[in-house]
Amino acid sequence: MSERAGFQAPPRWWTPWVRWITRFELALGAVALVIMFVLVLVQAAQRYLPVGGWSWTGELSRFSLVWLTFTVAGVLVTTDSHIALQLVDSLKKPLVVRAVRVFACATVAVIGVGFAVEAWELVSTQGDLRSPSLRMPLAVLYFFPFLGFVSTAVRGAVAAVVFAVRGVPAAAEPTEVHA
Template identity: 35%
Template sequence: MSTSNSFFNKVVRFMEIFLIGIFALLVFDVLFQVFSRYILKGSFSWTEELARFSLIWMSILGAAYLNAKREHLSMDFLYRKFSDTTKKKVSIIIEILIFLFALIVMVIGGFNLVYTTLHLGQLSGTLRIPLGYIYAILPFSGLLIMWFSIYHINKISKNQITD
């Protein structure tokens, strides 16, 4: 196993553990919300906001994780009919398009969103967390997706990834 494969696998494993942690936080938060509402007969407003932010982070980072594993949603009926050389070319084009989307929408747009919300001093309603910190997962995940796309292009070029 090469050094890049080892580092890639460590990053993916860390993401798995982090996503499991976010999911566990989300489950406990919602369970506490239900417990407080029906047993304690009172509701804490921060539990709803924490659940929303956890879901945002889990969804966006989960998309990067699925990109790393190459398990994102795809419709491959036509793709499966291609020859191996055409599949290789199409796979590289797809990875380039994913890279460009991550760059333009997630990284550039995400950094703009983070900067704007931090500059304006926007805080979340109940937790009073700067919204820029919540939105920071967008450019971070975009950078991960870009790195994963470069990694996949390299592997596809060397015929180390097959579909």
């Protein structure tokens, strides 16, 4: 079995969980995107209607942008779609490429843990505060970024281990680490 084939074959018990979690995160992101799109259209239509505008539409669309951004962050790590310097992948020394990719993924994981801790702090301490228009507890606002940061941290750590153990796949082929 080639190194590339081994890279694409995660443990069998892991794959269904990763797929389910990825689909869940993408579904949350899609719902946030649809909410944001519809509410921006409502805001635009309100300008031409004789009734007063609803202030909560702008607030909820901004919250949806936050939720969209952070709930799919872990998926970007798994599919290797996050911002990266691909110049490193074209280096001729596989050991250097592997070391840089492991370091990058480990850094993503550490930063994800730090942000998850801070997001949880906001979730646990901001429950009494409410948003101005919706009167939504701010703990709800911060819960979705918390989930996204946990996902990012776990997937970054798994990607670092996969790259360290199995190596980095060829740069020309799409990468999926099944984190």
